[in-house]
Amino acid sequence: MKNNFIIKRENNLYLSDEDLKILKKYQINYLNYHNMKELLFQIEEILNNEETEEDLEELSIKLAEYNYYFEVNK
Numbered sequence: 001m002k003n004n005f006i007i008k009r010e011n012n013l014y015l016s017d018e019d020l021k022i023l024k025k026y027q028i029n030y031l032n033y034h035n036m037k038e039l040l041f042q043i044e045e046i047l048n049n050e051e052t053e054e055d056l057e058e059l060s061i062k063l064a065e066y067n068y069y070f071e072v073n074k
Contacts, residue, residue, distance in 0.1 A: 004016045004017075009031075014036075015030060022056060025055070028046070036063060039063065040060060043056060043060045043063070
């Protein structure tokens with residue numbers, strides 16, 4: 001069973017254990033980013049410049065949604 005429960009991590013990013021697994025697969029250390037926009041930028045750089053599987057693109061979409069719901073003032 002995948003763990004998709006979202007947790008606020010040490011650097012205030014909201015990520016599930018499954019998200020962390022995908023980031024690790026692409027050697028992305030989420031602790032190096034101060035906010036979700038920086039992390040999303042890095043993921044987009046990888047998507048645009050490297051051969052990746054569908055999981056990273058799906059993660060990018062999901063993190064953009066997290067960013068909207070947790071960070072954007074409504």
